[in-house]
Amino acid sequence: MHYQLFLFICTIALVRSLPQGAPSSVCQTMMPFHGGGIRPQGGLPPYNVVPRRQGGQVFVTVTSSLGIPFQGFLLQGRTPNGEILGQFDSSSVNEGHPLDCGEAADSITHNSPNDKNSIDVLWTPPKGYEGPVIFNATIAQAYDTFWVGVESNPVDITNRGANDPQFAFPTQSNSPTPPNYSPPEVKESAAEFDPFYQGCSFSKLCFGSPANCIDSKNCKSAVAVSVAGDKYDFELKAESGAAWVGVGLSDDDRMGDDSVIECVKRGNGIAAFMSYTKGKPNYGAPRLSNPQLGIQILNGSIIDGTIYCRVRRDALTNVNGTIFDLLSQKYYLLIASGSKVRANSVAFHDLSYLASAESQALSDVSSLAPKSKLLIRLHGSFMIAAWLGTASLGILLARYYRQTWVGSQVLGKDVWFSWHRTFMVLTWALTMAAFVLIFVELKAWSGENNPHAILGLVTTILCFFQPIGAYFRPHPGTAKRPLFNWLHWGLGNAAHIIAIVTLFFAVKLTKAELPEFVDWILVAYVVVHVISHLLLSIMNCVAEKSSERRVSSFPMKDLGGSGKSSAYADRSADAPFSTFRRAWLAIYILIILAIVVALIVITALAPIEESWSNFKSSVINKN
Incomplete structure (x- = not known):
């Protein structure tokens, strides 16, 4: 009982002694005796000791580049062999008082445990001294969190005065700036320092x-x-x-x-x-x-x-x-x-x-490369090219361009059909390749709480069976042709709509690392695609009223028909407004191409914000 009371009294005395700063007994070791022997923090401290010559004196700042306040400190100037020297001017700092370790005021410590964002203090070297000085500090963030041996860069003390090297001072101060001090040019990303x-x-x-x-x-x-x-x-x-x-x-x-x-x-x-x-x-x-x-x-x-x-x-x-x-x-x-x-x-x-791309011994400090995300990037790029590019063009051609380029053929087929088939085969191939790539990469079902994976699977299944059904389509005029028309139209449009929704959900995937503004690019695509359908459909209606034949080669009413070519009064010439439709198709292709290229570049360089930041940093460093 007496032993416990003695420890309690000693602890009270110890705690009460801390607010007045470090005692002279720790002058050489600079090691606080907190809590009966709490160990100091290891590794890089979040604090800096920054010296700057000011005439025949040195202006010393203790601060945190991360903005972390501290409660206590002990600061000394030492020679490279550890000898304490110089004198601190206690009148230059409100948060500290001098401590006599070997000579008067050769060290300085805190007055109170109040939080401090920084301290600024003047230090004067001994008369006639020339040589390097390293400022050494113990800094306590809290009673049980402190760092010992926080050192500054060496300061060369000479009698040359104006020719001495100058040291940048990173924080504001009320002290005057010497005339021969030129602040370094501030470059982007150089203002913040993360230890x-x-x-x-x-x-x-x-x-x-x-x-x-x-x-x-x-x-x-x-x-x-x-x-x-x-x-x-x-x-x-x-x-x-x-x-x-x-x-x-x-x-x-x-x-x-x-x-x-x-x-x-x-x-x-x-x-x-x-x-x-x-x-x-x-x-x-x-x-x-x-x-x-x-x-x-x-x-x-x-x-x-x-x-x-x-x-x-x-x-x-x-x-x-x-x-x-x-x-x-x-x-x-x-x-x-x-x-x-x-x-x-x-x-x-x-x-x-x-x-990481490979295993490594944890004691090996060489750089560790990240695992390649090439397959993920290819998966995203293929899906973008397929469903924003080739599928969109293939659908538009089949819907509105059957009565365009009449009389011209490619490989024995009408122009619209040849290009429709080419684009849809590309859509199928890109989708299947993207599907295989993502499973090779993940080797499992996605663990993210995001409907992207299930929607992508539905899209792939619909896409897989669409060309197979087209290959076995009934001939025009047969009883099952209307059923095929509805199924082919319905499944194709369903796959396209689900694919676009899937791309929106991809923006939220952690692995994709896509910026949020990709949503707006996708919205722009949807607007352009919808406007194109509306505009071409309106042109069909206008043409039907201005002439007694249909412009649309694949209107909804034809889905239940035989599919015969008798839907048009004259199949030997282009339908009305063919020039407009061709011009709009060219505009549509240019816009869609720009959107697809932009999204593929963003996907390939993801995360593009860091890539752009790294590029700017490299340019700044070169300059």
Whole structure:
């Protein structure tokens, strides 16, 4: 009892001593004694120490490029061999007071544990000193979250004054800017600095979604892996809007039987869990009965909606009877994020998902390539070309152009029929190829909660049987010809309408990575297609009233007829307004071609926003 009371009194004394800043007993180690020995955070801190020469002094700023406030700090200037030197001007900072470690005011620490966005302080070198100085800091985000050894770039202290190198100062300050200081030209994307990406491919293995986002530093979700003694540290982050982010260790590039570390929003904080993915047919990622098996969360934050966590994992874990040995085995990385969570698992990865192209040892910090999405891109491109391009033209020709180009033939067939058949055969071939490609890629039914897959299957089935029925069509004048006419017209139009609806749903697919403005391009196609049908139908009605013969070669009333050529009074010449119909067909082809090409380019380059951003960044860097 007395022992517990003694510890309680010591703890009170310790907590009360913290608001007044660091004690002189930590001058050399700069290691806070928080909570009886809480360990400092590892890895890259979210804070920067930035020095800038100002005459014979150095102006030092401690800040966070991510806007994360901090509560406490200890700042020193040191030589490369660790000797503390110089003097801080405490009057230049309201949030700190000097600390005498070796000489008067050679260190500075906080006055209170209030949140600070940044501190600015002047430092004066010892008289006559020349050589490099490195400013070293301990920064406490909170009582149990702090970083030791946050260093600045070296500052060369010389007596040349104006010839000394200058250092950019990234935050606003009330102090005057020296006359010989020229602010660097601000380039796009250079204003924001995300320390998550620092060290990628040099000191840690990084992988993110979408593909190649690590280089451009604009990942929707990302993981960084580094060795921490006999354990491994996993840093995970996901952009604003995510409720969770996770990384899976897999024996292949597909979800199923994988060990997953997930970081999940819990109120205003972050919780980390271990889960295990199920294979087909019942995909899912339920948490383990002991969801903290082999892991320890070191740090977690939610800044402007962006999730970040750092989790330390044992090198050897037994997950559901499977041994995951991070030391001797290679793994594929599966990175994902989503907007929803369930009671005992995360929900579908509706924000981002990407698998690595190959397995790799987690201690290998070389770049990790993403799995190719060529088959997905080809699937989308083929479907766009088929149902927005060739199918649309084939339907229009069969509906309105039978009495056009009369007297001309291609391979012994009327022009309209030859082109109709060509376009519909292309539609069939592209659809079948796209169907095969997506199943080769997924090797299973889509796991997304989206009707795209079932609608695509219906479209493919209708498309598959349409040319087969056309091949066995009854001859004109036979009893079953009207039935064939209705079935051929109905199934063809049904397939086309369902295909267009399917393309709208494709925009919402995570794997497609299409921008939302694709919806408006599809709407533009629908408007053009509907206007074309209305315009050509109106021209038919006008022609029928102005002459005593039909213009439309395939009006609805003909579907129940024999299909004989006697529907027209004169089959030896083009129907009225043929010139207009030809001109409109040319306009229609140009518009549809532009829409199809635009959508195929967007699909092939998806996610096109990142591709465009990377292109602009490369141009800016070259300039």
